[in-house]
Amino acid sequence: MYEIDRKLMELEDKQTPIHVSLIGCGQMGKDIIAQISKMKGIVCDIAVDIDTDFVLDGYGQAGYSPEDIVVAEDLKKVEEAVREGKKVAASDYRLAVAARQTQVVIDATGSPEMGARITLECIFYKKHIVMMNVECDVTIGPILRKLCEQAGIVYSLTAGDEPGSICEIYRFAKSLGFKVVAAGKGKNNPLDFYATPDTPEWAGKAKERKMAPRMLVEFVDGSKTMIEMAAVSNATGLVPDVRGMHCAKCNVDELKTVFSLKSQGGVLEKEGVVDFAIGNVAPGVFVVVTTDNQRIIDGLVQRDMGQGPNYLLYRPYHLCSIETPITAAQAVLYGESSGHPMDHLTSECITIAKRDLKKGEVLDSIGEYCYRASIDLHSVARDGNMLPVGLAKGAVMKCDAEKDTVLTYDMVELSEKSVLVQLRRIQDQMLNA
Incomplete structure (x- = not known):
């Protein structure tokens, strides 16, 4: 990514780091604070949650001492604390956006309504927005992105989440001139359309994973997968082959066969689709591609990509919030996104x-x-x-x-x-x- 490591080190040496503000300090938000604390050339100065105890816990887990942290609910005090090199905990999201030092805001709230409000604040103050809030993106992403562009700021999905990770492979494939047959992700739990937070199996697993039951159920009942793949669809123009997608049960070595046309022995009625699989694919994401050029086909065979007609581009991991700081840096350094919706919904x-x-x-x-x-x-x-x-x-x-x-x-x-x-x-x- 354009020597992003070197760029960040240059900022570190100049003592002019990228200033990030975080809104939402749950599991993902705490990951972000911890990861940025280990990076060069980028700092998370301000973190916001309705309950500032979550922020204090996040800073504590990142290794900051209580003396490093200031709880502030006034813009002047927030900006003074940042100037003094302190970490700020606040409960008002508007402070995180309005602070003059803030260059990029990360929305980790998961609330579509909050995503709308936060992004409008970013547009007003001209701060880049990293939208981890995929629920908001699939609802009003096109208009938010358009407004952000007019304000001269970046609107971006996040690296590390499945949509951003899939977009990374998709851009690679399209830039090389491949035809995309399918793009998708692995689902790492069974599909139970009627799961609720009270379902004993999922309530128990949520407790084991230290997750809120509602968050786990959003994955189990398929909602999160549908939302994530809608974000990919709206960013790429790829479409669902059928309502709800196919949810094929297959493993990595079967992806390029299963996600091919029915005439080729697969499940698809058409090419150019989004979908997902249940098997050993998770935590990976994939893009299945094809080409009609014999020279390229021969080269792919020689490079152990298989006999075709389809070939698998597979990323065996996505690190979720741990990768998010890369998107924040990319927005500031290069004015680019890790993925964003087009000007219409697909x-x-x-x-x-x-x-x-x-x-x-x-x-x-x-x-x-x-x-x-x-x-x-x-x-x-x-x-x-x-x-x-x-x-x-x-x-x-x-x-x-x-x-x-x-x-x-x-x-x-x-x-x-x-x-x-x-x-x-x-x-x-x-x-x-």
């Missing part, structure tokens, strides 16, 4: 009832009890008036809906106070004009 994450829902019921969060996400073409979702899953939280049911029903806008009442909802409406007007 795919939509739709909302499907996990159980019977009643009129007047308030919908909960992704990974809880009311609904799950699935992926379909944006055009299909638009024509069916389907509710994007990012808008579901807090919506009030206007009618009963049976289990497995795809929820539509007509079935719910959305909050008029939501910045996310308002931006989505503007985005829809722009895209559908």
Whole structure:
């Protein structure tokens, strides 16, 4: 990446590091603080969480002593503390963006509504935004990216998360002129559409992994995978072959065969798709490519890539938040993203009832009890008036809906106070004009 290690070392030598602010100090946020503490030429000065104890714990696990940390809820005090080389813990996300030293903001909240609000603040103050909040990206990513570009700042998905890691391989493949057959990820747990935080198996595993049950369930019920692959779709133009994708059960050595056309013995109706597999693929991500040039085919055979017609480009790891600082540095040093949506939606994450829902019921969060996400073409979702899953939280049911029903806008009442909802409406007007 353009000698990024050397660039960071130069900043370290000049004592002019990249200044990062972090919003959201859960498991991922604490990883980011710890990783940046080991890096040269980049610092995390300000970290924010509703509960500043989470921030203090994050700084403590990164090796900072209590004397290094200042709890501040006033912009002047925040900026003074940063000038003095202190680490700042705060509960107001606006302070992290507004501080004059901040160059790039990382959103690790996981809340679509907060993602909308944080990015608007970044646009106002002209601070780059690293969007770990994929739930927000698949809902209003195109308009946020457009507004960021007009403000002269970078809007980026994060390196290390599956969408960013897949985009890395996809860009490599496309730059070499390969045709992309499929791009995807491995899923490292079974698919249980009706999992809830109270399901004994998943409640127990969440406790073992020191995760909130809701977070684990978002993975188990498939919602996270659908959201992540929608982000890839919207960044690349690749499409889901079928609603929900194929969820093939296969291992790494079978990927290029399984994710090929049916006429070639695979599962696909068409090429150029996003999908996922359950097997020994996780924590890896993959892109299956092909070429019609015989010279290139011969070269791939000689390099032990197989006999074709498809070839596997496989990255056996993604390090999630541990890689995120690279995106922050890339935005500041090169003005580039690790992946971002195009100016339109290719795919939509739709909302499907996990159980019977009643009129007047308030919908909960992704990974809880009311609904799950699935992926379909944006055009299909638009024509069916389907509710994007990012808008579901807090919506009030206007009618009963049976289990497995795809929820539509007509079935719910959305909050008029939501910045996310308002931006989505503007985005829809722009895209559908």
